[in-house]
Amino acid sequence: MAETTADVRRDIELTRERMSSTIDELERKLNVTQMVREHPWPAIALAVGAGILLSGSKTDVRAAAATVAATKGASSKLGTALDDVVADLMATFQQAFHGHVDRLVGEVKDMIGAPSGGAARLSNGPGYGVGPVDVTPGRGATPAGEIPRAD
DSSP: OOOOOHHHHHHHHHHHHHHHHHHHHHHTOOHHHHHHHHHHHHHHHHHHHHHHHHHHHHHHHHHHHHHHTTTTTTHHHHHHHHHHOOOOOHHHHHHHHHHHHHHHHHHHHHHHHOOOOOGGHHHHHHHTTOOOOOEEEEEEEEEEGGGGOOO
């Protein structure tokens, strides 16, 4: 029996509709969220039962042991490398931050007409909270390590 192109297209369309309705029905039946909303107590019981079964199998202990064995020695190397990266990043950030602060302080000094030379500076280095500094007339700033203790 010879089918025409229209008959084949109609059959394809009918098959698509049946498949769509079947998929929609499966999605509706297998919608876990909806099932839990409709039947919360059985869902809780199932979750507790699955938890008890899994806890008795000790798979979590075996997985943890396998992870430790696989990464043995890598953590110290990785930790050292990460420490170096973080230290470099922090040093770079600190230098950039101090540069911005120095520039802003210079701009404020210019705005108010204050002297912006190095003579007003009390420390020898980038002094943002590095500790006490003593100023001796004629000698200038004394680093904190050279200041005699009072005790």
